Amino acid sequence: MPALKINLLPGDLSPKASVLKLANALKKLSLLGFALFLVGTLGAVAFFIYLTTEVESLRTDQEQSKKTISSLEQTEQRIILVKDRVQKAERIIKTAPTEKRLQALTALVAKFPKNVVFTSVEILPERLDLTLLAPDSSVLKETMSALADSDLFKKVDMISLGLNPKSGYLVSLQLF
């Protein structure tokens, strides 16, 4: 004999069909949410563990590199020393204009005729003072042409020009 289902509750106390539907939907939703929560949490924890392991592994490599670098400390000291000396030497070289003037004077001497005599030279930071003795006018002309063509100086001031019949032309110049 089949079992007979009997509802003993009064008909007005049983939940409505819409409430039952909502409760069902909420139940499904919480089950799904819990599943997602579990998957998400597990995934995040796994990623976190991966990151931590990666950091640790890189740190181990770094420690090895640090040991090697420490063993090369003397080389690093010498590099710092070279850098320091170069930077200081740069400051010295850049603030010393005399070297350029000396180079210009050397170049000028090479261009001048051989029989020109330098009676006095003064190398100053801002200019070069020259006094020359040219035995005759042709040498004087050649000297002045060489000076004009040399392109070694921005400006040339002739301070004096004298003639001594015995020795020749005495020229005082300021070269900038």
Next chain:
Amino acid sequence: MIPLASLVILVILSTFVFKDLYSRISLERLKLERVRKDGTVLQQKQVFLQEVKEQVLSLSDSTLLALPDTNSALLEISQLKNIAEGNAVALENLGVGGGDAAKGDISNVIITFDVLGKFDDVLNFLVEIQNTAPLARLENVKMAQAGDSTLVRAGLKVFWAELPTTIPAINEPVVQLASDEQEILNVLLQLAPPPFFATTTFVPSTSQVVETSEEPISQPQVTSPRKNPFSPFE
């Protein structure tokens, strides 16, 4: 009622758990990024140091000879005498004094001297002074004709500078030379050392020239300077 309560609990639990996990993961990612950058710097530094290990010894010797850490006047006087001898000129009235020995990180002293010889020879002498180590610069050069010879009265500024006292933190990149500094280095390497200093000069090739990195590749984790590494040179 129960499904709704469980849903609310799940939402609250998820908020706390994911917030905490997110901040931990973000922190760990930052850590990983920094460690990776530091690792790259260390790796590059290690490779660079191993590459230049052999050459840097002679470079540092040459630069230290060009700009010593102690008063270089005696060394310069010795050089002056050698150059005078080489150019057949007479070196007279040598004197040392003046300069700014105590000012700034570069000290100097002035050597005054007279040179007597043929014009071309004294000119060569003056040019050669500038091309010898230690680094020196001429000042107040006066040349005057004295019979067949030329008399030069000049002042020569010689320099020296204290050695650096610290090196950067181990995870800072190696500070390398800029191109203009490389030119200066070449100038220093070309300075003729005194005869009793025999150094093998190494001129680095362009590929070995290091350029200054204005900004470090990464921020160093260790900022405290290491102990004075230059004490053996003092």
